[in-house]
Amino acid sequence: MEEQYSLCCYSEIRPDQIGLGFHIEHIENKSQKPERTFDYDNLAASALDSETDLHAFKGRASEVFGGHALGKSDSVDIKRFVSCHQPDCSRFFAYLSDGRIVPADRLSAEDEDRALYTIGSLNLNSPFLQNLRQQWWDELQELFDAHINQEMSLHHLASIDLVPRGKQLSPFFSLTRNFFGEIAEDVLKHDFDELN
Template sequence: MRHITKQGSGGHHLQKAHLRPPQTNREATSRWRSFNHKQKVLESLLAEQYQLCCYSELRSDHHELGYHIEHIENKGQAPQRTFDYTNLAASALDSDRLRAFKDRLVQENLPGDFFGGHAQGKQQSVDMQRFISPHQHDCARFFAYLSDGRIVPAENLNEWDQERARYTIDLLNLDSGFLKVERQKWWSELEQLFDEHLDKDMDVDCLAAIDLLPTAQRLNPFFTLTRQFFGRIAEQVLQQDAPELL
């Protein structure tokens, strides 16, 4: 999970709606359903997220899965934040493509279910004291990515932070079968290219830059995994060429 720096306000229509925020869950659901400017808001969110899913860092467009607007703090818990741009993010899985994604899991014999904003846990009441949000500046430090595709709590966390990391992973189903397979593929690709660069005495810093730096305001998938993979090299590349991503 990478930190998302909020930019702008989501547009005039969202701002206008937020001037009179909903006060009940029912009102929030009704007004959000009838809000006709979601595509414009989604475009703004994806731009500030470099096209990555706010929770999984998947490039959902690469898989034709689409995105939806996610309320970090659920509408049912905080109806007054329904149109609050600081509470919104773009999460993988377009609501209209959920059935197709479910069918894909069956066809590919992958365990698991929906993840991110559509995960079953996130549909329920969320303990915001334990939940780690991508709007939290240090969110990346809570998680470690392994070569087999798993995501786990980082090793250097205290007991409370470990609990928060586990809670967030489980709540968002970030260790779903689909995500594990995709992360393992990405790790293997990085490892193969890294080894080739070492064998041929090629510039590893250049390789890290290709994998970490945005192109046309888009990042490659699994930015934080890639950053952890390259370690010190990644930090040097980002500090020099894209400090806004640190």
């Protein structure tokens, strides 16, 4: 959790802020590669505690996401799957104001396929996640507009959600980075180079 700044490895929600838990996720499924079951490089913290949270989604299987999504519980094509441990994984995805995650612009055909495959396998556009991301985007937009109107610093605004407080980040780090664009890159370069 500390290594991930309290964010889910796939959705980037902060489960602790919305009453959900975590489980230990095997990036490459145990059933596919049993020898990687205890390989630290194959583990991550993913939202939705197996014992309690899945009951909250009972009857709403289409909203289950991340490591418990139907597409991830089946065997995944690890050559197509964009791993959260891949250093440049964020380059595959972009975020829209309606809360959807899509393949980033200017990807090769192969990388676009990988992005689409990963989004689908993890159900990253589940209605639950899409709604949370849209709310986050709307909040950022409202604050951004207020800062423009009152001639306040956009760099300071961006740093609120891009720079960790202690060992925790605000939810949706990548969406926030996407939203602020060059401002975000400047903030990260100057204030928190570890996340670059």
